[in-house]
Amino acid sequence: MEKTGSSIHRKASAHQHKAEVRIAGEQLRLRLHDCKLIKDRRYHLRTYPNCFVAQELIDWLIAHKEAPDRSSAVRVMQFLMDHDIVHHVCDKQSTFKDAKLLYRFRKDDGTFPFNMEMKVFMRGQRLYEHLVSGKNSILQQQVEQGGVNRRVFAGCQLIDWLLQNGEADCRRQGIELCRALLEHGIIQHVEKKHHFFDSPLLYRFCINFRRQRRLAELLSEGGAGEASPAENDPLDSPFVLRKTPPEEEKSSFLSVQPSKEIRVTSTVHRGGVTSQQMTQDGYFPPSPLLPLPLTRCNPKSVLKRSVTREELMCPGAPFVRKVLTVVGDAVGWGFVVRGSPPCYVQAVEPGGPAATGGVKVRQFISQVNGRCVLHLDYRVVTRLVMMGPRTVVLEVMEPLD
Structure with missing residues (x-):
């Protein structure tokens, strides 16, 4: 068991190193935009x-x-x-x-490699923010074998929390998600001896998402891979996604956000934002890559022509309104939104939750969970979906042609 656990944690450390690089790079990007x-x-x-x-x-x-x-x-x-x-x-x-x-x-141009590792990282980052910002957080100080551990949680506590907050449909699904988080270096057993189990064993987040990174750490041997313990989070960090009303139209990358609006361009990710199922060893199968653009050195919009908000809202416009329900899986919902505004569906993962719910490319998003979003850009719409319940109700407008 210990030998297997050591192998898992060595692999998790490599993922953790990459996560630190992503966070440092994203913080730099937002500062340069600002x-x-x-x-x-x-x-x-x-x-x-x-x-x-x-x-x-x-x-x-x-x-x-x-x-x-x-x-x-x-x-x-x-x-x-x-x-x-x-x-x-x-x-x-x-x-x-x-x-x-x-x-x-x-x-910025949508060519970031949106593979399974990235999807698990984003899901873990979102769960971390929910847990840290919650009023009744399960992250507490606990004692195990005579040692005091801060901001830790029992495996069974996290599963209960996932079920109560709609992040998992059953305990088995919650366990699969938590094991993926551990294998990708997001969480770990406090003594690094065990995999994830639905039990009283204690775990913690091993990536401090809120700490402001310095680029010099990337050049230090082991600096990027050794995250500060989560219990040392600076709660007043400016690089924290706070659960504020989505009316504040700020762009965000989950746990970090700039202080000013960033100009939007119509782009497409290389892959979807979810996977359907996990393999038996706890890893996610890779998503198919979307074709790269052939012109303008920028991912190309799937729209046949540009459409304005006024055109969508005009009576008798050639669009059909549909109400679709998308139930997210272990790591997301399976579609990519673009547009400034109105937003439209740029890509749908084949066989994913969105495809199952009837979401198609070139559909315009008019409402998310009953809220009109025709005046919002894709960053805010994406945030509404990510920070909302697991089941998302979309009203879409589909072109007749």
Whole structure:
């Protein structure tokens, strides 16, 4: 048992290292948007949305003491590039150069590799925020074998919480989700001896989602892989997704959010946002990749033509209204929303919860759980779905043509 547990935790540590890199990269992206270093740029009569110039970014990193010199700053950005956080706008450069070249965050153009590892990471991040922000949190101080553990929870407590909050339909589904979280380095047994069990064994979150990362940690050996314990979270961190009303139209990446609105472009993720089933060993099968765009170096919208809110709301418009119910699975709902506004369905995972509920590409989202969203961009609509109940009721408008 201990040998098997050690193997699981070694694999989880690798996933945890990648999670730390993602969080650090996302925090950097939001800061660059906030200071307007990321913006649409023209080069050779072509516009590249949401880009930054490498030399300008290097100057910014040094000025903000994120790197001591230009070579260290280049190494940091190369590290992010190697982990698919940033890339050259045309993917013609495999190395990050301190030059007047255009680069872009994959999160901004929808080419981020949305694989199963990423989906489990996002689900764990969302659960963490719910648990930490809840009034009656199950994260408590407990004693096990004479030692005091802070912000821990019993395995059976977490399963009960998942059932009570609609995050799992049965205990077996809850156990599968928790085992995936452990294998992907999101949670762990307090002594790193056991896998996840629906029992009084104590577990904790081993990634501190709320801690503000410093880019210098990425260059320190083991720095990115050793997260601070979750019990040391700074509750006043500015990089925390607080459960505020969705009317605050701020973009977000789950646990982090910028202070200002970011310009939206119509893009598409490489994959869906859920998987259907877990394999017997607790891992999720990979989702099929959506085709990459062939023009404009930016993922292409699936819409045949642009549609305005006024057109959708006009009486007699060529659209059919439908009410669909989507029941999320262990890691999500299985569809991608894009648009600024109105929002539309850009991609649907074949056989996933959304496809089962009747969601199709090119449908416009008019309501989410009874709330009109025609005036909201895709970031806010996505947040409404992610932060809402497990069962989502969508009113969609489907083109007749």
